[in-house]
Amino acid sequence: MKIFGNLKTQSLVIAGSLCLAFAQAQQNPGSNHGNKFEQLGTLLSDPNIFRTASGAPGSMYWQQKADYVINVEIDEVNQILKGSEVITYTNNSPDPLTYLWVQLDENEHADGSESKKFNQSSLSERMSIEQLKTLVPEKKGFGVNIHKVTDGSNKPLKYTINYTMMRIDLPTALKPGAKMNLHIDWDYKITNRMEQGGRGGYEYFAKDDNYLYTIAQWFPRMAVYSDFQGWQNKQFTGRGEFALVFGDYKVNITVPADHIVGATGECQNYGQVLNATQLNRWKQAQSSQEPIEIVSLADAQKAMGEKSKAKKTWVYEAKNVRDFAFVSSRRLVWDALKVNEGVPGNQPMAMSYYGPEAYPLYRKYSTKVVAHALKTYSKFSIPYPYPVAISVEAANGMEYPMICFNYGRADEDGTYSEAVKYGMIGVIIHEVGHNFFPMIVNSDERQWTWMDEGLNTFLQFLTEQEWDKDFPSRRGPAHKITDYMRLPKDQLEPIMTNSENIVQFGPNAYAKPATALNILRETVMGRELFDYAFKEYARRWEFKHPTPADFFRTMEDASAVDLDWFWRGWFFTTDAVEIELANVTQYRMTGADPGKTQKDQKEAFDRDLNTITRKRNMEENMAFLVEKDTSLLDFYNKWDRFAVKPENEANYQAFYASLNAKEKDIFDGKISFYELKFKNNGGLVMPLIIEWTFADGSKEVDNIPAYIWRLNENEVTKVFAKGKEVVSIQLDPWRETADIDEDNNAWPRKSQPSRFEIFQGQGRGVRGQSSESNPMKEARKR
Known part of the structure; x- marks a missing residue:
C-alpha cells in the first residue's frame, strides 16, 4: 500500500501528443500495438455488386435454382435404392x-474411396x-x-465421375437466364449405417427382424455455382x-x-x-394442445410382426428447399402437434417418428x-417459414430441410439416465x-x-437455457471452452479453417464459435x-448463400460496434484469453491539515534517525558529548x-473551506485510488470485468472495453476511485471471457478448487442409449 504524504492543490496536467492512425498494409510485428485492433482489410473478400461492404446482398446478387421430380423405391429384400429424376x-448467373457439376455423395462409401485412404492408421501390440x-x-x-444421363430430349450427355463429383458436359453452353432439364437414373446398395458409418443408410434390428431407413444424400444433387467461388465441387x-x-x-417414394x-x-x-383411423388422428392433431399419435405404438408393433409384401407410394412436395431426406420403416410411432403460436405468420406441424425403444x-x-x-x-433469427418440422429417432444426429435424425433410447425396462434425457x-x-442454419441461411458447409x-450451436444454447434454467448445456458458456483453448498449438487451428483440416473438430467448429457469439x-x-x-x-441472407465476410460485416453494420479485433482474434x-491481474496498488490522501502534516513529518523524521545503532546506544545509557558539554548546544x-x-493553519482553513464535498472526501482520505495492472498472457484482447468486494460486504462491478488494449496489447x-474499503478484487467474476487460467484473476490471490470430472456416457453401444444403471432404474428397484 502506498500513501500520498502531501498532495498539492493544483491541476493535473496530462502530457502527450496526438497521433493519427493510418491504415496499414500489414500488421506491425514486433510491436506491442498496431496488430490486434487493425481492421480485417484484405482478410475479407472485396465488396462488389453482388455483396456489399455492409454485409448485405448487392444490387446484382444472383443464385442458381434446381427443381427436382424424383421417383425412388426401396428394395427391402436386396437393400437397393433405385431412383430416377428430372x-x-x-442459370441465373451472368x-x-x-x-x-452434380454431387454423388454416396460414393463416399465406394470401394477404394479416398476417405478410406487418406486417414492415418497404426498398429499396437494388442488389437481386436x-x-x-x-x-x-x-x-x-x-x-x-x-445408368442414364440425358437432356430434356432424351439425348445422352457425356459425363465424367470424379469420386463424389460428376461433371456433365453440355453440347452447347447454357446461357444466362436459360434453363435445361437433366434426366438421371441411378441405384446403389444401401449401407448399414451402424457398421459403415455416415449419415444415410439403414439400421437393422435383429430382435424383430426389421429395418429403419434414414435416406439422405441419396440422389444426384446439383452443386452450387456462386458469385464468390464459381463451382463448389470440393469432394x-x-x-x-x-x-x-x-x-x-x-x-414419389415407393416402399x-x-x-x-x-x-x-x-x-x-x-x-x-393411411388407414381411416390414422387419417382421423392426423386431422385431430391439427387442433390438439398435446401431441397426437397418428401411428400408435400398438400400430407399429402390429406391423413389425406382420411384414407386408405389398407396396405403397408416398408423394411429398416441398417448396424452396435445398435438399430432401426421408425416413421409412414399419417400426415407427408417429405423433404430431400444430404449433399455434410463437412462429410469426406461420403455424407449422411439429412431428416425431420413433421406434419402441425410444x-x-x-x-x-x-x-x-x-x-x-x-x-x-424464430425469436432470435427469422420466423420459421416451412409447414413442417420433424424429429426422427435414429441413434444419430443429422439435419435436412424439415426433417432431422436424432438419438435417445431408453433401457429395456423403460428407464433412462439423466445424461441420455438431456x-x-x-x-x-x-x-x-x-x-x-444452413437450410434457410444457406452457408457453404x-x-x-x-x-x-457454430451459429446453430449458439442458438441451441439459448434455446436450452429457455427450456430449463438448470439445463446442463455443454457448449456456449465461456468457461467450457477453456480446456480446448489451452491445448498445445499443434492441436489447434483457427475457426476459419476448412473442415477437413481440423484436428479437434467439435470444439473448433461447434463450441468455440458458439462461445465467441x-x-x-x-x-x-x-x-x-x-x-x-x-x-x-x-x-438479409435467408434463402441465400452468405459467406463469413457477409456475417462479419452485417454484425458491425447493424450495431455500430467495431468488431474487427474480435473476429481477428477469435x-x-x-490465441487464448489469459489475462492476469498482475498487481494492485492502493493510494489515498492522508489530508494536509498542518497539525497532522507536521505530526506525520515528525514520525518520518524519527523513523529516519532511529537506527539500530541509536537504539542500542540509548539502551546502554551512553553519555553523548552534547549532553556532557552543553556549550555545544x-x-x-x-x-x-x-x-x-x-x-x-489559517491558510489551510481557508483552503479547506473552498473545497466542495467530493474534493473534501478525496482530501480527507475517504476515497482510495487503486491502480490495477493487467497482463495479456494469452494473446486475445478482451474486455476487463472487475468485481470489487468491500469491507461492508457489498460488491460493485466495473466493465472496461477491450479498447483499453489498443496502445499496448501486452x-x-x-x-x-473507491469510496469504501476494498477487501478483494476479482477479474472476470462470472467466467464470461473464457480465461484459461483463473488462478491469477484475484487479489488477494486465492486457490482454485481442482476439478475431477467423470464422463458418464462411457460404455454406450448405440448413440444416445445408456448401458449403465441410472437413478430411475435404481428407484424402481427400491
Whole structure:
C-alpha cells in the first residue's frame, strides 16, 4: 500500500501528443500495438455488386435454382435404392456454362474411396479382430451406379465421375437466364449405417427382424455455382457437409405397404397411404394442445410382426428447399402437434417418428422440443417459414430441410439416465435448429463448418437455457471452452479453417464459435445490439448463400460496434484469453491539515534517525558529548522543527473551506485510488470485468472495453476511485471471457478448487442409449 504524504492543490496536467492512425498494409510485428485492433482489410473478400461492404446482398446478387421430380423405391429384400429424376436447372448467373457439376455423395462409401485412404492408421501390440478387420480392404459394392444421363430430349450427355463429383458436359453452353432439364437414373446398395458409418443408410434390428431407413444424400444433387467461388465441387469425404441449391421438389417414394414415411415437405396423399383411423388422428392433431399419435405404438408393433409384401407410394412436395431426406420403416410411432403460436405468420406441424425403444423418451419430449426450438429460433433469427418440422429417432444426429435424425433410447425396462434425457433434448434442438442454419441461411458447409454448426450451436444454447434454467448445456458458456483453448498449438487451428483440416473438430467448429457469439452477446456488444444485428444477418441472407465476410460485416453494420479485433482474434488465430491481474496498488490522501502534516513529518523524521545503532546506544545509557558539554548546544538543538505556524493553519482553513464535498472526501482520505495492472498472457484482447468486494460486504462491478488494449496489447494499467474499503478484487467474476487460467484473476490471490470430472456416457453401444444403471432404474428397484 502506498500513501500520498502531501498532495498539492493544483491541476493535473496530462502530457502527450496526438497521433493519427493510418491504415496499414500489414500488421506491425514486433510491436506491442498496431496488430490486434487493425481492421480485417484484405482478410475479407472485396465488396462488389453482388455483396456489399455492409454485409448485405448487392444490387446484382444472383443464385442458381434446381427443381427436382424424383421417383425412388426401396428394395427391402436386396437393400437397393433405385431412383430416377428430372432436374430443371436455371442459370441465373451472368456466365454461360459449358458444363454442370452434380454431387454423388454416396460414393463416399465406394470401394477404394479416398476417405478410406487418406486417414492415418497404426498398429499396437494388442488389437481386436474388429479393429484389424477395419484395416483389411473389402469389396462391398457400395457407391452410386449411374445408368442414364440425358437432356430434356432424351439425348445422352457425356459425363465424367470424379469420386463424389460428376461433371456433365453440355453440347452447347447454357446461357444466362436459360434453363435445361437433366434426366438421371441411378441405384446403389444401401449401407448399414451402424457398421459403415455416415449419415444415410439403414439400421437393422435383429430382435424383430426389421429395418429403419434414414435416406439422405441419396440422389444426384446439383452443386452450387456462386458469385464468390464459381463451382463448389470440393469432394465429400465424410466430414465437410454440403453446399446446395434451392429449388422445388416432388418426390414419389415407393416402399413396403406397412412402412410409415416421413420426409422433407408435405405429404400429398395421406388419404391413400393411411388407414381411416390414422387419417382421423392426423386431422385431430391439427387442433390438439398435446401431441397426437397418428401411428400408435400398438400400430407399429402390429406391423413389425406382420411384414407386408405389398407396396405403397408416398408423394411429398416441398417448396424452396435445398435438399430432401426421408425416413421409412414399419417400426415407427408417429405423433404430431400444430404449433399455434410463437412462429410469426406461420403455424407449422411439429412431428416425431420413433421406434419402441425410444418411446419412453420421445413420446414425452420430442415433439414438444421441436415446437420449442421453432419458437426460440424464430425469436432470435427469422420466423420459421416451412409447414413442417420433424424429429426422427435414429441413434444419430443429422439435419435436412424439415426433417432431422436424432438419438435417445431408453433401457429395456423403460428407464433412462439423466445424461441420455438431456443429450436427447439437446440434439433435437440442435438438429431442428439446423433448419435455420444452413437450410434457410444457406452457408457453404463444405468450406466453413462454423457458419452452420457454430451459429446453430449458439442458438441451441439459448434455446436450452429457455427450456430449463438448470439445463446442463455443454457448449456456449465461456468457461467450457477453456480446456480446448489451452491445448498445445499443434492441436489447434483457427475457426476459419476448412473442415477437413481440423484436428479437434467439435470444439473448433461447434463450441468455440458458439462461445465467441455468446461472449459477443453477453459481454462485448450487449443483448440488445447483438440480437438486432444477428436477426438482421438472418433476414438479409435467408434463402441465400452468405459467406463469413457477409456475417462479419452485417454484425458491425447493424450495431455500430467495431468488431474487427474480435473476429481477428477469435476466428483467425489460435490465441487464448489469459489475462492476469498482475498487481494492485492502493493510494489515498492522508489530508494536509498542518497539525497532522507536521505530526506525520515528525514520525518520518524519527523513523529516519532511529537506527539500530541509536537504539542500542540509548539502551546502554551512553553519555553523548552534547549532553556532557552543553556549550555545544545551539538554536537547532532547541528548535521545534515541527511546530505549526499560525499562518499555515489559517491558510489551510481557508483552503479547506473552498473545497466542495467530493474534493473534501478525496482530501480527507475517504476515497482510495487503486491502480490495477493487467497482463495479456494469452494473446486475445478482451474486455476487463472487475468485481470489487468491500469491507461492508457489498460488491460493485466495473466493465472496461477491450479498447483499453489498443496502445499496448501486452500490459495495461487502470486507476479506480473507491469510496469504501476494498477487501478483494476479482477479474472476470462470472467466467464470461473464457480465461484459461483463473488462478491469477484475484487479489488477494486465492486457490482454485481442482476439478475431477467423470464422463458418464462411457460404455454406450448405440448413440444416445445408456448401458449403465441410472437413478430411475435404481428407484424402481427400491
